[in-house]
Amino acid sequence: MKKFLVCLLSVIMVFSLVACGGEEQNGSGSAQQTQEGGKPAQQGGATGNELAGVQLEVAVNYTGDSLTAFQQICSNFESKYGATIVIDNYGSDYSSTMINRMAANNLPDVFVTAGWSLRRYKSVSLDLSDQEYCKDYDESALGVIQDDDGKIYVNMISNGVNGNVVNLAVCEAAGVDPFAITTWDEFLDACAKIKAAGFTPIASNPDAGLTANLAGTFLTYEGEVADVGEQLKNGTWDWAEYIYLLKFYQKALMSEYFFKDARSINTNDMYERMAAGQAAFIISENTASIATLYSLNPKGNFTFAPFPASKAGGEEAVVSGEGDAFSIWKDSGNIEAAKIFLNFLATPEITLKLLDATSRVSCQKTVMAIDETPGTKALAAMKEKYAGHNIGYHNVWDREYLPSGMWAYMGTAANKLFADYTDSGLNKVIEFLKDGYDNVYTGE
Amino acid sequence: MQKKLDRKYFLFMLPAILMVVGLRFFPIGNAFRMAFFNWNGYSPNMKFIGFDNFKKALSDEYFWIALRNTLIYAFGITIVKNVLGLALAFFVDQKFHGRAAIRATIYLPVMISGFIMGQIMYYFYQYDGGILNEILSWFNIEPVYWMKTGLSSTFVVLLTTSFLHCGSTMLLYLAGLQNIPHELLESARLDGASSWKEKLHITIPLLQPSMITSVVLNLIASFKIYDIISSLSKGGPDGGSTSLTLYISQQYFNYNKAGYAAGIAMWFFFVIIIISVPINKWLSSKKVEY
Numbered sequence: 001m002k003k004f005l006v007c008l009l010s011v012i013m014v015f016s017l018v019a020c021g022g023e024e025q026n027g028s029g030s031a032q033q034t035q036e037g038g039k040p041a042q043q044g045g046a047t048g049n050e051l052a053g054v055q056l057e058v059a060v061n062y063t064g065d066s067l068t069a070f071q072q073i074c075s076n077f078e079s080k081y082g083a084t085i086v087i088d089n090y091g092s093d094y095s096s097t098m099i100n101r102m103a104a105n106n107l108p109d110v111f112v113t114a115g116w117s118l119r120r121y122k123s124v125s126l127d128l129s130d131q132e133y134c135k136d137y138d139e140s141a142l143g144v145i146q147d148d149d150g151k152i153y154v155n156m157i158s159n160g161v162n163g164n165v166v167n168l169a170v171c172e173a174a175g176v177d178p179f180a181i182t183t184w185d186e187f188l189d190a191c192a193k194i195k196a197a198g199f200t201p202i203a204s205n206p207d208a209g210l211t212a213n214l215a216g217t218f219l220t221y222e223g224e225v226a227d228v229g230e231q232l233k234n235g236t237w238d239w240a241e242y243i244y245l246l247k248f249y250q251k252a253l254m255s256e257y258f259f260k261d262a263r264s265i266n267t268n269d270m271y272e273r274m275a276a277g278q279a280a281f282i283i284s285e286n287t288a289s290i291a292t293l294y295s296l297n298p299k300g301n302f303t304f305a306p307f308p309a310s311k312a313g314g315e316e317a318v319v320s321g322e323g324d325a326f327s328i329w330k331d332s333g334n335i336e337a338a339k340i341f342l343n344f345l346a347t348p349e350i351t352l353k354l355l356d357a358t359s360r361v362s363c364q365k366t367v368m369a370i371d372e373t374p375g376t377k378a379l380a381a382m383k384e385k386y387a388g389h390n391i392g393y394h395n396v397w398d399r400e401y402l403p404s405g406m407w408a409y410m411g412t413a414a415n416k417l418f419a420d421y422t423d424s425g426l427n428k429v430i431e432f433l434k435d436g437y438d439n440v441y442t443g444e
Numbered sequence: 445m446q447k448k449l450d451r452k453y454f455l456f457m458l459p460a461i462l463m464v465v466g467l468r469f470f471p472i473g474n475a476f477r478m479a480f481f482n483w484n485g486y487s488p489n490m491k492f493i494g495f496d497n498f499k500k501a502l503s504d505e506y507f508w509i510a511l512r513n514t515l516i517y518a519f520g521i522t523i524v525k526n527v528l529g530l531a532l533a534f535f536v537d538q539k540f541h542g543r544a545a546i547r548a549t550i551y552l553p554v555m556i557s558g559f560i561m562g563q564i565m566y567y568f569y570q571y572d573g574g575i576l577n578e579i580l581s582w583f584n585i586e587p588v589y590w591m592k593t594g595l596s597s598t599f600v601v602l603l604t605t606s607f608l609h610c611g612s613t614m615l616l617y618l619a620g621l622q623n624i625p626h627e628l629l630e631s632a633r634l635d636g637a638s639s640w641k642e643k644l645h646i647t648i649p650l651l652q653p654s655m656i657t658s659v660v661l662n663l664i665a666s667f668k669i670y671d672i673i674s675s676l677s678k679g680g681p682d683g684g685s686t687s688l689t690l691y692i693s694q695q696y697f698n699y700n701k702a703g704y705a706a707g708i709a710m711w712f713f714f715v716i717i718i719i720s721v722p723i724n725k726w727l728s729s730k731k732v733e734y
Contacts, residue, residue: 096486103488261571263681264591266563269570278572408698412683419682 051083054337057108058087058326059101061094062358069357077344083337107329109338115322115399117145117154125153125327126335133346133364140379141363143393144320155342157351158323158360161287161304161379162213162396168301170199170280178280179385182316184217184248184308187281191257194280201257203279205265206418208411211245212398213284213319214307218244220401221392223314232401235441239434244310246417246426253421263418275300287361287375304378306391316389318382321396323360402437409436472713478706485702497707506683507708510691511715513598514667517605517687518719521666524606526658529613530651534643536614537621547618551611558605562675565604569676594684597677601685605672609665613658620654621647656727663723667716688712 074085090097174197191201220229231237275296306316328338361375481490569590577587591597679686696705
């Protein structure tokens with residue numbers, strides 16, 4: 001009897017496992033691990049039938065609310081077109097997994113480019129320049145995703161726009177007009193006035209944004225103090241000119257324009273102090289942080305500003321990175337279905353749903369016109385207030401000019417700079433970055 | 445018959461053996477293998493470089509800072525937690541109203557994630573508006589920048605971890621205290637021993653088994669400290685409060701230097717062996733008889 005019971009329970013267990021393992025999964029319900037991409041499945045969808053029998057594999061790096069919102073959007077697509085979407089959600093392993101899949105020539109039909117639509121994925125992506133949504137991009141987006149020959153390989157729903165964030169109330173109290181600042185020297189003069197009025201001029205803490213995002217205003221953009229873009233791109237640069245950027249920070253740190261505990265201040269604390277009116281600027285911030293500041297102080301008055309130029313007549317800059325951006329694998333077996341999916345994502349109501357979940361900034365003019373999020377409004381306000389300025393819109397500097405893998409070095413460099421900003425400290429920062437740059441290039 | 449029995453017992457142990465081999469020996473062996481390669485953690489190309497990763501660590505300034513800090517954390521936290529835990533155990537072993545609530549309150553932080561506790565404790569040590577500096581301001585004392593240097597941040601992390609996690613040590617000692625036979629304490633009192641002498645000559649020597657357990661457990665946990673550093677000081681300023689575990693993680697995941705991270709991990713393994721073997725030997729030679 002006992003043996004019979006054991007056999008019976010074993011059989012039940014085996015069948016349960018088989019049943020669990022064999023359960024059909026569709027994209028709207030859950031994310032699943034890698035499978036062969038680009039192969040149509042023989043199963044239908046829900047109510048629509050235009051794409052019945054097509055299975056699209058979509059790789060994303062969403063988590064939490066963003067993933068839930070994306071799953072819901074995919075579910076809506078399935079209902080409308082009858083296709084099935086399988087979501088590969090690789091989370092924090094996204095980049096390494098996609099690099100491996102690219103090496104194996106086995107990419108999903110649609111994938112998030114996570115900042116690398118041109119430099120990493122261009123060779124495997126379909127040219128989407130003829131799609132309607134490509135005619136609707138804001139200029140801040142085109143600087144990021146448009147190739148030198150004018151081609152676009154991505155449907156970018158949102159972008160991360162980076163510049164300076166300004167507390168207008170503090171500037172007003174100190175008698176500073178932030179809209180008149182065009183160079184970093186004028187920025188430091190404004191800092192002096194703000195400090196004299198009893199405020200801390202700059203709330204930033206040391207992170208990679210400080211050492212990377214505004215580097216172009218010293219090194220690579222039009223009319224700046226140095227022009228080393230070519231050397232950077234071909235890997236021959238020796239970092240000597242980086243001293244211009246470090247000297248700017250040295251002046252600011254020596255003049256005590258940062259909080260005294262800037263080297264250990266955390267990001268939440270930085271926002272709280274800025275929102276509370278203790279500081280006037282955060283250098284190198286995303287427009288999305290404006291929403292954070294208003295949530296901390298709804299009565300505050302914050303705006304977004306471009307990075308000033310390093311010398312008079314130079315180009316001021318706003319840098320943008322890809323936000324929610326989707327490419328189609330050029331060898332996908334479902335190119336037409338994938339195009340329909342990207343057009344579906346580009347519809348304003350779907351885009352707004354995703355923006356709501358990701359807190360990013362819209363980059364298509366049609367959506368920007370109806371997007372009420374503070375980040376987008378701040379960008380629009382910046383364009384209005386800085387209308388007479390010479391502003392360039394560029395891709396995030398490290399993605400444009402540095403090899404992949406330098407971001408961590410830039411973060412450590414910022415920490416080293418804040419720990420020691422003497423002349424010898426600046427030289428150590430340069431040595432450190434040069435070593436990192438050489439290591440990343442040689443893969444050592 | 446004996447052989448048959450042995451084989452049967454071996455079969456019973458097999459699942460556990462497989463788990464130990466699969467979850468312990470295999471990762472350690474794989475890390476050891478990785479340490480001989482230049483590898484970014486995901487590329488199919490691994491370049492054999494012999495002992496270069498091991499040599500590189502010895503000339504890496506941040507490796508030595510992380511090693512120094514790890515030793516400070518390991519021994520410092522172990523000492524402070526044991527002293528505090530013992531004192532608290534004596535305190536909550538008394539009979540008074542609300543004793544259970546106090547025991548629970550002391551133990552509570554142990555159950556909360558170190559990442560969360562680090563974030564909360566950050567607001568104690570802030571230079572501008574931090575709780576400690578607010579208290580100092582009541583006495584007209586200038587605010588202190590507690591996390592100004594790497595070493596000061598290391599001590600902030602050390603004390604924070606010790607205070608927050610002393611509840612677990614307290615419980616170990618409390619269990620030890622409650623195991624001491626009452627007759628021994630009564631005899632001492634009848635012989636006229638003061639409370640202090642009773643603790644020094646009777647209670648503390650008899651707590652030796654608890655002490656050994658506590659020291660070993662705290663030493664192991666403190667060598668692996670990661671979460672509180674990561675959220676309280678982020679290993680800064682300029683890597684000055686990093687531990688080896690945090691440094692290994694940064695090298696692997698931030699800099700994509702999986703081979704180098706494995707090389708440091710092997711050095712770390714070697715250091716732990718050098719330290720733990722003699723300590724274990726010394727502690728296991730200690731025996732207590734009631």
